[in-house]
Amino acid sequence: MTSRFSLERILGPDGPRIAAAMQAGLKFLDAETAPGLLRQVGRTVRSVPAFRPIDKSALQDSFGGSQQGPSDDFLVGRGLFYLTEQRKLFLDCTAGHYQMLWGYNHPALCAAVTAASRAGVVWDNHSNIPQSPLKWLAHRLVEFGNAPGTTDPLDTVHLGVCTGSVACAAALKIQLCVFARTRDKKTTPIIVVLEGNYHGSDMLPQFMRGMWPGLTPRFKVITLQPNDARSLEKTFRTYGGRIAGFWAEPVMMNREAIAVERDYLQLAQQCCRASGALMCLDEIQTGFWQPDVLEYRTLGLEPDLVVLGKGLTAGFHPLSGVLMHQRDDVLEQYDAISTNGSAAMPAFVALCSLDLIQRHAARIRALGQYIEDGFASLVADFPQVLQAAHGRGYLAGLKFHQVEDALGFQRRLLDEGLWTRVHAYHEGHRTVLTKLGLLADEQIVDFLLRRFRKLLKKGTR
Ligand SMILES: Cc1ncc(COP(=O)(O)O)c(C=O)c1O
Known part of the structure; x- marks a missing residue:
């Protein structure tokens, strides 16, 4: 159905294909349970049709304006998960740009807005x-x-x-x-x-x-x-x-x-x-x-x-x-x-x-502590690579001894579909950061810690 203000029509010549991909992406995210999504993090979702993303040439450079080749930006998101334009499934470990408190399009908040x-x-x-x-x-x-x-x-x-x-x-x-x-x-x-x-x-x-x-x-x-x-x-x-x-x-x-x-x-x-x-x-x-x-x-x-x-x-x-x-x-x-x-x-x-x-205050308190304990246990188990666990509650950081390890670790996490950030652009900075949305539960944190452990064992560079 293409109404006057449908995505198909409004998003330009590629609108119909973009809208189809978004629709299929949402269908995928809505149909899967959290464990089902966690099993597929990092994979390409084939049920979403490939399409040509809108290029970023009209955006400023600091926003990727001069980026070459097809982009792989945000396609659709639900809760803590999102799909990129190249149809890869990500677990968002930084709540967007640290603002998506309840993840993407929380159903109760969206219904409240309507x-x-x-x-x-x-x-x-x-x-x-x-x-x-x-x-x-x-x-x-x-x-x-x-x-x-x-x-x-x-x-x-x-x-x-x-x-x-x-x-x-x-x-x-x-x-x-x-x-x-x-x-x-x-x-x-x-x-x-x-x-x-x-x-x-x-x-x-x-x-x-x-x-x-x-x-x-x-x-x-x-x-x-x-x-x-x-x-x-x-x-x-x-x-x-x-x-x-x-x-x-x-x-x-x-x-x-x-x-x-x-x-x-x-x-x-x-x-x-x-x-x-x-x-x-x-x-x-x-x-x-x-x-x-x-x-x-x-x-x-x-x-x-x-x-x-x-x-x-x-x-x-x-x-x-x-x-x-x-x-x-x-x-x-x-x-x-x-x-x-x-x-x-x-x-x-x-x-x-x-x-x-x-x-949800009691659950938020308990999970904040769970994240802190989990990050501290990583440092205790990998003291040769990790220097310290930083942060409090959901705002967490893993400081590495070597900046190259921090950069390599975050790159590998990205390859595996875990969106985290790294501070390594100032002298002495070498920390990978996460800030999970409040929808996270122990299952999500355990998944994250398991992936971290696997990479730390394998080598981060
Ligand atoms: C601690 C802190 N203060 C201020 C700001 C600025 O907020 P905004 O980007 O909404 O202007 C930010 C943004 O990241 C921040 O982290």
Whole structure:
């Protein structure tokens, strides 16, 4: 059936063949059980007809624009599995680009979107007149953001920003504006960050990781090694009231999944309190992948600013925000906004997803521990190749002694249909990363660990 807006018609001259392949791909993914799919990971699925993928020549280079030959990009996905355009079956071990909290097209969330659309929820609208789901989401985030009985709760959400980068830039602007209001105008504010941070692709946070040399911002950045308590104390002792803000990601998914320790973050919190700096935790990676929703709650922290994104809407259109105190709500509307960010439907999905997290909290907690134990056991069993297990819960890394082993291991995993990532592009980085979606169970983790073991035994290069 080809309706006016069918894929067949809308996807150009090759639309009919692409749509047929997608349909056959979904049929395959829907018909198989998880064990059935696991048995076939890495294989070509012949029941899906071959087709000519749309070329990427009109895309920018960093998106594969100059790639030669037929592409092998994403065809269709269901849950934790997806098929590529060349019809190979993959187990997605990184939840897409770390945002697909419940995997691809979770049936309950898709059904909720259809029902909500019928009931009048819109995808987006003008941010001056937010629809009910966005407003209610702000209340729910405030609720999840505070331990019961907190005396100084985070009571406001700067919502309505589309991507995490805009949210990070908003949090940084808040730190700088609060500093400007409370300190001597001539003092240059200092922002303390951790080496290997990634707080998005806005220029302002990119200054915090040393980018754009020569285009100097009007603040100074001090970069510390994560978990080095002495340098943290020394920095705050030296600069004290000149420090406007401190930044950390609880698990540094952009630096080998280094887990920033609870004690270190508690010390940072004390230092911030004593000096008047605002502590910002970037929970774009860690948030929502938690039985307690936000990791700082599990760690017993009380930051001043919390950046939320990615898992918040489980990959159903981005929506991000900054959780904060009302007293720090110092930005005007157009100081930090995405005009695509009023996002009622994504907010509705976020509410449904929070409901799922609450219902599955015990299982999420147990599986996070299961993954940690599994990765630790690999390191114990292969000490000649593996240096350490990194991360916490679902956010996991395996650090190799040799960068070539990390690269070879990840290449072989890709060949075998396991989509993982590797950090090996900076001096000393040699870690393979996974971040399974919350649909994962022990069976999936066991499969992953078995494949890892097999490769580690065989040799990784
Ligand atoms: C820790 C962290 N902060 C900020 C961002 C930026 O988010 P976005 O890509 O949605 O702009 C990311 C994205 O990966 C991230 O991992």
